[in-house]
Amino acid sequence: MPETAFLKCIRTGCGATYGLTEPRYACDSCGALLDVAYDWERLIVPGSLQFFAERWATRNEPLDFSGVWRFRELMPFAPTDQMVTIGEGQTLLQQVDVKRLDLPLADGQLHLQYEGMNPSGSFKDNGMTAAFTMARMLGKRRVGCASTGNTSASLALYASLTRTNDGVPMQGIVFIGAGKIAYGKLSQALDYGALTLQIDGDFDACLARIREAADRLGLYLMNSVNPFRLEGQKAIMYRVLEGLGWDPPDWIICPGGNLGNSSAFGKAFMELHQLGLIPRIPRLAIINAAGANTLQSLVNDKGLGWNDGAWDDTLAAEFYLDMAKRNQRANTVATAIEIGRPVNLPKALRALDVMNGIVCDVTDDEILDEKARIGRCGYGCEPASGASLAGLRKLIDNGTIGKDERVVCILTGHQLKDPDVTVGYHMSAAQEKPAESGKAAEIAAQQRCWANAPVRVPDDLNAICTAIEGA
Ligand code: F0G
Numbered sequence: 519m520p521e522t523a524f525l526k527c528i529r530t531g532c533g534a535t536y537g538l539t540e541p542r543y544a545c546d547s548c549g550a551l552l553d554v555a556y557d558w559e560r561l562i563v564p565g566s567l568q569f570f571a572e573r574w575a576t577r578n579e580p581l582d583f584s585g586v587w588r589f590r591e592l593m594p595f596a597p598t599d600q601m602v603t604i605g606e607g608q609t610l611l612q613q614v615d616v617k618r619l620d621l622p623l624a625d626g627q628l629h630l631q632y633e634g635m636n637p638s639g640s641f642k643d644n645g646m647t648a649a650f651t652m653a654r655m656l657g658k659r660r661v662g663c664a665s666t667g668n669t670s671a672s673l674a675l676y677a678s679l680t681r682t683n684d685g686v687p688m689q690g691i692v693f694i695g696a697g698k699i700a701y702g703k704l705s706q707a708l709d710y711g712a713l714t715l716q717i718d719g720d721f722d723a724c725l726a727r728i729r730e731a732a733d734r735l736g737l738y739l740m741n742s743v744n745p746f747r748l749e750g751q752k753a754i755m756y757r758v759l760e761g762l763g764w765d766p767p768d769w770i771i772c773p774g775g776n777l778g779n780s781s782a783f784g785k786a787f788m789e790l791h792q793l794g795l796i797p798r799i800p801r802l803a804i805i806n807a808a809g810a811n812t813l814q815s816l817v818n819d820k821g822l823g824w825n826d827g828a829w830d831d832t833l834a835a836e837f838y839l840d841m842a843k844r845n846q847r848a849n850t851v852a853t854a855i856e857i858g859r860p861v862n863l864p865k866a867l868r869a870l871d872v873m874n875g876i877v878c879d880v881t882d883d884e885i886l887d888e889k890a891r892i893g894r895c896g897y898g899c900e901p902a903s904g905a906s907l908a909g910l911r912k913l914i915d916n917g918t919i920g921k922d923e924r925v926v927c928i929l930t931g932h933q934l935k936d937p938d939v940t941v942g943y944h945m946s947a948a949q950e951k952p953a954e955s956g957k958a959a960e961i962a963a964q965q966r967c968w969a970n971a972p973v974r975v976p977d978d979l980n981a982i983c984t985a986i987e988g989a
Contacts, residue, residue, distance in 0.1 A: 521537075522561050523554060524536060527550050529864075550864060581603060585606060585608055596655060610631075612629060613626060638675045638706060650688070654682060654683060662690070664694070668703055673707075677711075677712060691737060693731075696717065701937070755770070771907075772802075779928070787872060802875035803918075824868045852901035889939075897929060898940075947965075948962070948974075950974065
């Protein structure tokens with residue numbers, strides 16, 4: 519393995535380093551999270567980001583076709599013959615009509631990075647391609663994760679297509695919380711053949727359990743506590759920059775769950791800036807769901823910050839203790855981000871510091887309305903992604919984001935991941951509401967602004983024509 523890549527503790531004052539030959543997710547010496555770090559001085563880094571755009575001309579080469587490995591000089595931890603790819607990251611930065619969304623931004627200033635176009639339908643594939651590469655380098659056959667759904671779908675897909683260097687198929691093992699996963703995502707894990715364990719508990723419990731199981735059984739852990747996952751997810755930002763002709767936007771807005779994505783974005787910009795490849799760093803807004811707003815509470819209410827790498831661990835510990843005492847669990851319609859104990863909290867604090875970032879939270883109703891609005895513009899997404907736009911609206915309304923600023927919202931997952939929520943929303947306007955209980959019926963019970971219910975008509979041409987003409 520190249521010695522120019524190593525693991526490094528993120529805590530200032532510790533900074534312990536480790537080689538890549540053992541799986542490691544935390545610092546042996548102080549317990550903090552690890553970064554993948556590089557000795558950039560000894561590496562060949564392209565002189566300008568334009569270099570990567572030229573890769574498109576050689577897209578018949580699988581690594582150049584990948585929207586992640588196309589940027590491999592910026593994540594140089596693996597030799598090219600070890601890189602796993604299934605063509606992830608063919609996603610687009612799309613400009614949207616702000617008037618259709620009724621957003622008071624200047625024309626042309628809003629872009630959506632639609633990560634639902636990945637092979638498993640979410641941004642997770644960006645990270646999974648990198649984590650599977652590392653699993654292969656470490657000689658791991660069994661790989662596992664806890665998941666609110668998308669990580670498991672992505673892991674299951676990559677496991678079904680990847681073999682070890684000895685030619686043995688990898689085995690995917692996923693832990694999901696009982697009743698906590700959208701069906702679109704569960705169906706993927708099952709179809710791709712992963713061993714799927716439904717644990718009686720929420721995501722936080724599943725993650726704690728898989729970390730123990732990984733220790734005991736030697737599974738390679740694929741959650742975003744795995745620093746290589748985040749290396750791959752940096753590529754989302756490289757593609758955003760590419761879509762804007764390498765001119766950084768003013769704002770990046772993304773939903774926050776386990777905080778892997780926001781952490782990866784922060785690291786991407788920190789490195790690009792250090793390498794002199796971008797003139798300035800955009801600001802970051804991380805959007806929590808109000809029912810799963812640990813980051814929002816810790817940062818805005820308790821004043822937790824990165825503090826030059828000496829963040830205060832006790833604030834989060836007290837917060838979690840208090841949550842446990844009150845038996846409080848994360849609860850939101852956006853199940854993807856229904857997480858109370860985000861594992862990447864310190865790295866997200868660093869991202870907020872590097873990107874002069876902010877955090878806010880939005881209600882489930884705001885998430886649902888925004889998801890429906892963006893759906894009307896042809897960009898279907900799952901509820902968690904709606905949080906990006908709901909956050910944008912709130913930040914414009916409260917004057918944080920100015921009307922002339924250039925904004926990129928990340929749509930993290932595909933519309934078809936959670937059809938129950940979408941159908942429930944639109945059925946709220948139906949003459950006959952769904953009778954059965956469950957998520958769709960609960961959502962349908964309230965009036966929803968953008969509902970578009972199916973119109974029931976008898977099998978009669980006159981009635982059908984009347985329905986069409988009266989619409
Ligand atoms: N959006 C979607 C669609 C997600 O699936 C997730 C996380 C997030 C946003 C939040 O991203 O964790 O990096 O802050 N889903 C994980 C999972 C936790 O298990 O699929 P984050």
